Structure formats: structure tokens, C-alpha cells
Amino acid sequence: MLIQKLNKWLSVNGSVALHKNRIFLVATLSPLVLAIILAYPLTENLTIDLSVDGYANFITIFNLPLWIASASLVLGVVVNRFHSSEQRAATLMLSVGQNHFSNYLNHRDHFQKYLKPISENLGIDVDPFKIYGIIFSSSTPSNADISLSEGVYDYFAEKFESEFWSKMKFSSPIFSKQEVNIYFPRFAKSIGLNMESVELKNFNELKSILIKIRKLYRRAMEYGTTRNSSEKNQEIEESGFAMLTGEFTLWAQNNGFNQQWP
Secondary structure (H helix, E strand, O other), rough: OHHHHHHHHOOOOOOOHHHHHHHHHHHHHHHHHHHHHHHHOOOOOOOOOOOHHHHHHHHOOOHHHHHHHHHHHHHHHHHHHHOOOOOOOHHHHHHHHOOOOOHHHHHHHHHHHHHHHHHHHOOOOHHHHHHHHHHHOOOOEEEEEOOOOHHHHHHHHHHHHHHHHHHHHOOOOOOOHHHHHHHHHHHHHOOEEEEOOOOOOOHHHHHHOOOOHHHHHHHHHHHHOOOHHHHHHOOOOOHHHHHEEEEEHHHHHOOOEEEEEE
């Protein structure tokens, strides 16, 4: 515990000025203090002699204290090197962090511009940043990871089940237009779509919206698709989203959900 505190107390901190580091003061002042302590007893009975012989005697008598005092400069230079290294490391980390943040913002903003004409063409009002967070869940301001998220359609299926389909199952076999237009916008919001103002009148309209959502997400995921991942993502899309809509359509037929809602 004591050693840890001592290491912390004497550590080099590149974020503050060199002369404010305790280790720098210790390294430069300790040799001087020790030299003075060792030199003091040697001054007894000495007289000032400015001749060449006097100077030679001074060097001879105070050889050890002078040698120790010179260590102040050497140790100061060593600490300065460590301090400069810490500053360069901090600057590098700051630069890397700024690059990650810049790359994150650029990628997210370009995704927004990419998604806007697609959503307008499909007639769907979207929250591009919400969709970006779903498709690129690993991308953060501190780590601009532009690889596609795994399990996007699993996330979609879970939200569809919890926010909408489970509510319809609970209401079965009696469904109302009001219920549909309460719970479906909640599901849509959870996946980045704004549909509070959309009123669904029948199952065909709902199914049409689901098809548009499928197209939207397919195109959105193409933004981050590479040659190596395109085939894999296509398999996920077909096995995930297609199976979900197929199962929901079958359930709707078996439970009368595809009829006109009162």
C-alpha cells in the first residue's frame, strides 16, 4: 500500500508542467541537498584562496560533493525525457480519440443522407440515427466501428413480438382498429420509424407497411455491406425478416386478423 502511494506520488504526469511534477523536484533538488550536507563539514578551517593552487585544492577537497551535485542535471534531463514521452503519448491518444469521433460523425451523417431519399421514396418517416444505432450498434463516438451489427433481424423480430404481435394475440379473436393504431406505432418507433400519424384501416395496409419496412432495412443494411458480408446478410434477411412476416401472415389468416377491423 505504501509502495503504491509512493509510486503515485512520484509518477510523471504529462498533463502538468514539468516543474510541477514532484519527481522532477526530487530528482533535481535531492543531489544538491545531499552535496551541501556532505560539503559542509569540509568547509571547516578553509580560507578563500583565488589562486590556481587554491582552485586546485577546492576541486580536490569538494570532488565528491561536486560529483553528486552534477547528478542534479543528469536526473533532471532523464525526468524531462519521461515527461516529454508522457506528453507525446497523451497527444497521440487525444488525436486517436478525435479521429474516432470524426469518423463516427462522418459515417453517421453520410448514413442519414443515404437513407433520406430511400425513406422518402417508400413514403416512410424515419429516425435515421435510431436506425443507425440498430444497424451499427458497435459504432460509438469513441470507437467508430462501421461493421454491421449481428442479429439485426432478431432485434426486429423481438420488438415486433413484444410491442405489437403479443398484444394482438392477447386481443384475439376480437381485434379493433384502435388497438392496432396504438401498438403498431409503438413497434415502429422502437425500430426507428415515426408512424404516430399513420392510420391503418385493414390488414392489407399493415402488410404493405411491413413490406416497405423490409425494403427500407434491406437498403439501409446495404450501406455497410461489403463483398464478404453481402451473401451472409442476404441469408439473414431472407431467414429472419421473411420468416417473421410469413409466420405473422399465417397467424393472421388462422385467427381472422386479416379481416376488416371494427
